[in-house]
Amino acid sequence: MRPEYRAKVWGCPCSSPMRRGTAAWRAERLRVTVRATECPLPPSLEVVLRHLAEGRVSPDLQALALLRIGGFVAEPADELFVVTELGRVYLDARRGPRFPVGVEVLSVDRAARLARVVVGAWDSSWPVLVLVDHLTGPTGLTVEELPGVWLDAEANVDATDADDLVLTKVRLAQPFQVADPEETVALRAVDVALVGGEQA
Incomplete structure (x- = not known):
């Protein structure tokens, strides 16, 4: 301030x-x-x-x-x-345990400096309020870029109230990568060789 x-x-x-x-x-x-x-x-x-x-x-x-x-x-x-x-x-x-979670930013209240997010591992139907600076700081995103973004974080998913859910280690979500079919076949061949061939 x-x-x-x-x-x-x-x-x-x-x-x-x-x-x-x-x-x-x-x-x-x-x-x-x-x-x-x-x-x-x-x-x-x-x-x-x-x-x-x-x-x-x-x-x-x-x-x-x-x-x-x-x-x-x-x-x-x-x-x-x-x-x-x-x-x-x-x-x-x-x-208490903390678990990796996926976080989707729904919207941002610029005046209140709060973001509405969904933490699927906690409750996919109940938005959670998070400080905007807590999301922009570690990700490098601007306030305007936040809505619609997916983030990775850690959270106390055993919280009983949305206000008691605390996100830490916030970062940009890693893009999902589909395995190369040729690489998958090669790895399968290695697996088969290690166990001595296909079982009947």
Whole structure:
């Protein structure tokens, strides 16, 4: 966001990472998921986070401070640290499986900077909203080029809600290649030779 606009939107609920469905909320979930899958927290911090998620109390004040700075935990009025929504997103991403998926971009809302996509491996009939910058950045495509494009990504396809689906490792889909018939015949001949000929 441009510096001159920050003062205007400061405190606005529509730009809050704490408000479900906002662009800031989606960006934070993406940040934490990428952290969990590509650059996890040090084991000492992750152990403390898991203990808090289990309802246990940790005396490691340094770890708690670092987790709070990262947005993984919060300290309510009673001074007992609790795991935040982002902390749970992190732990879910560490535990849950992520699978390769095909993504079709249906349309783009340029004003909201959101793209409507379909993730077939999750639900081919239910569009998912994704930040436009999350698609244009890794692919090099412009906003105008996105509609109709197929992408490859990884996703938590066990998500129960479209807003909880987080795409990572987004890239342009590889074009489908049909095997050369002559090459297929040659490979078949090799297979037959290896097993000692055709079986009757």
